[in-house]
Amino acid sequence: MLTDTPVRLGVQLQPQHVQYTDIRDAVRRLEDMGVDILFNWDHFFPLSGDPDGLHFESWSMLGAWAEQTERVEFGALVNCNSYRNPDLQADMARTIDHISAKGGEGRFIFGTGAGWFEKDYDAYGYEFGTPGTRLNDLADGLARITARWEVLNPAPTRRIPIMIGGSGEQKTLRLVARHADYWHSFVPAEQLPHKLSVIEKWAEKEGRDTSNLVLSNELHRRGQDIADGLFDAGVRLFTLGFGGPDYDYDLVRSWLRWRDAKNGTV
Numbered sequence: 001m002l003t004d005t006p007v008r009l010g011v012q013l014q015p016q017h018v019q020y021t022d023i024r025d026a027v028r029r030l031e032d033m034g035v036d037i038l039f040n041w042d043h044f045f046p047l048s049g050d051p052d053g054l055h056f057e058s059w060s061m062l063g064a065w066a067e068q069t070e071r072v073e074f075g076a077l078v079n080c081n082s083y084r085n086p087d088l089q090a091d092m093a094r095t096i097d098h099i100s101a102k103g104g105e106g107r108f109i110f111g112t113g114a115g116w117f118e119k120d121y122d123a124y125g126y127e128f129g130t131p132g133t134r135l136n137d138l139a140d141g142l143a144r145i146t147a148r149w150e151v152l153n154p155a156p157t158r159r160i161p162i163m164i165g166g167s168g169e170q171k172t173l174r175l176v177a178r179h180a181d182y183w184h185s186f187v188p189a190e191q192l193p194h195k196l197s198v199i200e201k202w203a204e205k206e207g208r209d210t211s212n213l214v215l216s217n218e219l220h221r222r223g224q225d226i227a228d229g230l231f232d233a234g235v236r237l238f239t240l241g242f243g244g245p246d247y248d249y250d251l252v253r254s255w256l257r258w259r260d261a262k263n264g265t266v
Contacts, residue, residue, distance in 0.1 A: 001196060001234050002212045007262040009255055010037035010216070010239040012077050015056040016046035018244040023056070026247055027065055031072045033249070034256055037109065038065060039077035039239065044120045048243075051119075059084075059092055066100035066108065074100070075109035077184065077239060078165040082115040082126050082134060086141035090148035094156045101157045110145075111163035111184070114138040114172070135171040142179050163216065169198045177202035177210055182237060184216035189229035196234070224258055231262060 011030050013023055027038060042058040045051060058076045065074050079089070089112075097106030114134040115121070121128040129137075142162070149156055163182035166172035176183045177199050187195055192215070203210040217230050220241035227238060240255060242248075260266045 001210065002214050003234050003236060005214065005236050007231065007259045008036035008237050009252075009259045010039055010077070010237060011035050011242045011252060012039040012041065012239055014047075014241060014243040015040050015043075015058065015061060016243070017049055017053045017055075019054065020056060020061075022244050022247075023061070024064075024068065026242070026244065027068055029249065030242075030252065031069050033252060035072060035252065037237070037239075038069070038072050038074040039111070042076045042078065042080045042083065043117055044124055045117075047117070059096075062108070063096055063099060066096045066106075069100070069107070070102070071107075073107045073109050075111045075163065078111035078113040078163060080115040080117075080120070081112055081138045081141045082121065083124070086144035087148045089141070090145040091152060093145070093160055094149060094152050094154075097156045097158070097160055098154070104157075106157040106160070108160060109163055109182070110160050111165065111182075112138065112142070113165040131168075132171070135168070135175075139171070139175055142175060146179065167195060169195070173198050174202040174206070176213070177208060178206045180213060182214045182216050184218075184237075184239070186218050189226070189233040189235075192230075192233040192235075219255060227258065 013026055015023065030038060040058050040061055044055065046053045046055050062074060062076065093108060093110050097108045100107040118128050149160065161181040162179050163184055164176045164180040165184040167185045167187050173195065199210060214237055215235045216237035216239060217235045219227060219238050
């Protein structure tokens with residue numbers, strides 16, 4: 001894993017219970033504050049509060065963020081592989097990469113996972129299957145996505161980084177070992193060494209060097225003592241769930257100060 005890299009803060013703007021004007025304003029403000037990465041999530045209904053409340057679709061929003069922002073990286077935490085053809089996902093990601101580049105390199109991070117929210121599947125007509133079949137589909141999808149990136153014209157502006165979410169040892173962590181630049185989980189600090197040993201065992205079988213793998217973990221409803229423990233365990237990307245319309249920007253500022261202290265830039 002990669003520990004010789006700055007700590008970064010990612011904010012996951014929850015696309016629920018707000019108007020899009022609220023989200024647009026939050027994107028602008030968070031970029032100006034110095035947040036490193038902005039995320040949304042890939043669902044069709046709220047995950048908390050009124051289950052039929054306001055909600056917006058992920059990829060359309062990411063295209064808007066690509067045009068709106070100038071500095072931050074961005075993506076979904078995480079995309080659901082089940083909802084779109086893998087080759088289409090690759091083309092969408094490449095297009096958003098170019099929109100965000102603005103004469104330089106793109107800033108899009110391709111976060112993806114197998115999917116889990118059954119209501120999405122039922123309402124939109126996707127086959128829910130089992131965790132195993134969804135993970136098999138993700139494995140097939142990632143192979144197609146990376147192959148499609150190799151033949152698109154124009155090509156992506158950079159090697160689009162892949163983030164994989166999840167912690168299952170038999171399938172998910174093997175996909176992390178095979179494809180991921182970022183591994184995102186909610187795994188506590190004391191369990192990370194074991195999970196990393198599993199990733200390394202799979203990496204040996206896959207013939208891939210994972211020394212540049214960046215660990216990502218969640219801060220929501222966690223204190224700085226827990227964040228310190230995750231940092232000591234090797235986590236370098238910290239994500240913060242962020243809901244509106246009453247966005248708590250003071251909370252973000254406190255985590256930015258913590259980030260800067262870890263990086264020695266206070």
